[in-house]
Amino acid sequence: TQLLEQSPQFLSIQEGENLTVYCNSSSVFSSLQWYRQEPGEGPVLLVTVVTGGEVKKLKRLTFQFGDARKDSSLHITAAQPGDTGLYLCAADFGNEKLTFGTGTRLTIIP
Amino acid sequence: EAGVTQSPTHLIKTRGQQATLRCSPISGHTSVYWYQQALGLGLQFLLWYDEGEERNRGNFPPRFSGRQFPNYSSELNVNALELEDSALYLCASSQQGVGYTFGSGTRLTVV
Numbered sequence: 001t002q003l004l005e006q007s008p009q010f011l012s013i014q015e016g017e018n019l020t021v022y023c024n025s026s027s028v029f030s031s032l033q034w035y036r037q038e039p040g041e042g043p044v045l046l047v048t049v050v051t052g053g054e055v056k057k058l059k060r061l062t063f064q065f066g067d068a069r070k071d072s073s074l075h076i077t078a079a080q081p082g083d084t085g086l087y088l089c090a091a092d093f094g095n096e097k098l099t100f101g102t103g104t105r106l107t108i109i110p
Numbered sequence: 111e112a113g114v115t116q117s118p119t120h121l122i123k124t125r126g127q128q129a130t131l132r133c134s135p136i137s138g139h140t141s142v143y144w145y146q147q148a149l150g151l152g153l154q155f156l157l158w159y160d161e162g163e164e165r166n167r168g169n170f171p172p173r174f175s176g177r178q179f180p181n182y183s184s185e186l187n188v189n190a191l192e193l194e195d196s197a198l199y200l201c202a203s204s205q206q207g208v209g210y211t212f213g214s215g216t217r218l219t220v221v
Contacts, residue, residue, distance in 0.1 A: 033210075042202070042212030042215050043210075044212070097158060100152045100153040
């Protein structure tokens with residue numbers, strides 16, 4: 001059974017600070033996606049990374065795919081209250097389903 | 111473009127009853143995925159339907175079942191409801207498995 005662990009599980013920081021959340025697995029995955037979920041809504045796709053070592057930027061969000069294709073990170077610069085939400089990574093282990101991580105619940109304090 | 115729509119938004123059932131949840135995918139998407147999100151936990155994979163066929167199933171008992179219709183909409187049925195079935199049930203659709211688009215979910219409460 002492939003597992004995706006995210007850390008930290010909870011993170012509460014002040015507006016304007018930087019933060020990084022991590023997604024790790026003991027198994028190699030072919031691609032990885034990051035989603036953000038707000039209360040009462042389904043997850044919304046932020047980015048897909050497919051190449052080891054790949055870095056993608058989405059405004060203040062930077063996503064990195066580890067060289068060994070077993071880990072990924074999401075870095076947010078100058079966090080804003082609108083960044084508050086549950087961040088989920090999801091990996092394709094080649095088993096015909098998307099496996100989701102345990103999630104990081106982020107709270108940005110104004 | 112209409113997104114993934116799920117109905118009902120909320121559903122309250124008693125133990126032992128059956129629940130039916132519905133999902134309409136984005137137009138043109140042939141794959142529908144069902145996930146369970148219990149409070150405080152991540153998403154657990156339930157079922158994947160594509161072109162009317164069940165393609166994959168997660169580690170859930172047989173009382174969780176579903177189907178996909180010719181118009182690619184889908185139903186999730188949960189029989190003999192138990193208290194621990196209380197969760198947010200999310201449906202997602204995709205075209206060729208690239209990037210899931212989720213609906214807002216059905217909040218099922220079993221009392």
